[in-house]
Amino acid sequence: MLETSARLLRLLSLLQSRADWTGAELAERLGVGIRTLRRDVERLRGLGYPVEATPGALGGYRLGIGANLPPLLLDDEEAVAVVISLRTAATGTVAGMEEAALRALAKVQQVLPSRIRHRVTALQTMTVSLASAADTGVSADLLAALATACRDHRRIRVRYRTSSRELEPYRLVHTSRRWYLLAWDLGRDDWRTFRADRIEPPLGPPGARFAPRPLPDGDPAAYISHSISAAPYRYQARVLFHAPLERMAPRTSPAAGRLEAVDDRTCVFHTGSNSLEELALYVAVKGVDFEILDPPELIPVLHEIADRLHRAATPRPRP
Incomplete structure (x- = not known):
């Protein structure tokens, strides 16, 4: 049994090393007859290896493409x-x-x-x-x-x-x-x-x-996303984006917060931060309209940043 198993591994290694082999070449390499080679090929097929055979004088064997990935040598x-x-x-x-x-x-x-x-x-x-x-x-x-x-x-x-x-x-x-x-x-x-x-x-x-x-909830990714993006922070925020989840997913990181679909046009972003200004800037640069659901203290911060940006964008006469 050990000799047969070792021979099967050797045969598999040969088939993986080259695209095509004649039966005579394989039999010579293995030191066996053609009938023994055929039995070994059938054993490999029984183990899930798709060994293809071509009949005729110029025929031979090759390792084909299977439905499943068998072990590799x-x-x-x-x-x-x-x-x-x-x-x-x-x-x-x-x-x-x-x-x-x-x-x-x-x-x-x-x-x-x-x-x-x-x-x-x-x-x-x-x-x-x-x-x-x-x-x-x-x-x-x-x-x-x-x-x-x-x-x-x-x-x-x-x-x-x-x-x-x-x-x-x-x-x-x-x-x-x-x-x-x-x-x-x-x-x-x-x-x-x-x-x-x-x-x-x-x-x-x-x-x-x-x-x-x-x-809890059975989703490791969602659990860790909440743990690292909201739970440790002073301010917990919920932001309603006026865009579908599929559009917002590439624009937000799981490490920054968790997206939750509302319908096919909106989604809610759950996040957190120790700074209201950081929260305001993070959601403001996502490129879509949004509404602040929580916390209410974030709204005046958005007004303040909007006024500051407006002043910065307004041309002033130079002295």
């Missing part, structure tokens, strides 16, 4: 390239790919041989990226460890700022600038949101398994 160079690419995408370089890349990275790193880990680490160490001031510097290794703990429902103990916290990790959520961990804090007996860049690596060994608790 990678050599060392390919594995290093995949891990580096996933790390780059997971840390936000490829817009819109962060969470999918992180899930894939967690799966790949779990089975990565130590010799490949060393090569990846060396390449990462000697690579310098030109970061912006907004970059938070969270490592891909830490993100992968957090994602694995979420997936496996394992408790973790982390150093967050200056305190030690024991958590039941639930989900990782990415905004345009940062990663956030949503977890049940055992010490606070409540849900908490943690900035991933403020968690000190490395994580300790995985703790006991737990049964995930039901999340």
Whole structure:
């Protein structure tokens, strides 16, 4: 059985390395007869690999396109390239790919041989990226460890700022600038949101398994959006935009607030700030008409800013 399994892996590797093979070439590479090769091809098909056969003297085998993605075999160079690419995408370089890349990275790193880990680490160490001031510097290794703990429902103990916290990790959520961990804090007996860049690596060994608790509203993205955009601030605002949610979504960040559709022509923006002037300016530059629903103190601030802008835009005679 072991010999057959090893031969199937070798056959799969050959089919992935080149587009077309003759039966004689494959049989010679594997050291088997044509009948054994045919049986091995049927075994691969039974495992979900779409191996196509062309009859005739010039016929042969090729790996076709299937309905599902079967497991892939990678050599060392390919594995290093995949891990580096996933790390780059997971840390936000490829817009819109962060969470999918992180899930894939967690799966790949779990089975990565130590010799490949060393090569990846060396390449990462000697690579310098030109970061912006907004970059938070969270490592891909830490993100992968957090994602694995979420997936496996394992408790973790982390150093967050200056305190030690024991958590039941639930989900990782990415905004345009940062990663956030949503977890049940055992010490606070409540849900908490943690900035991933403020968690000190490395994580300790995985703790006991737990049964995930039901999340309020069941939407991790909405929960974190509310936690980071409204809950911590002095002023809580609701603004009615005279535009559909689909139009306003690209103009607002989940880190700044949460959009809620009213009908096909309007939506409400829930946000917060410690400054009424910042709130006024943020909603004023969205390019659509709006109404302030809350707080009422925001309305006179808008009048004051409007008067100031009007004076700035009015030509004055020079002395």
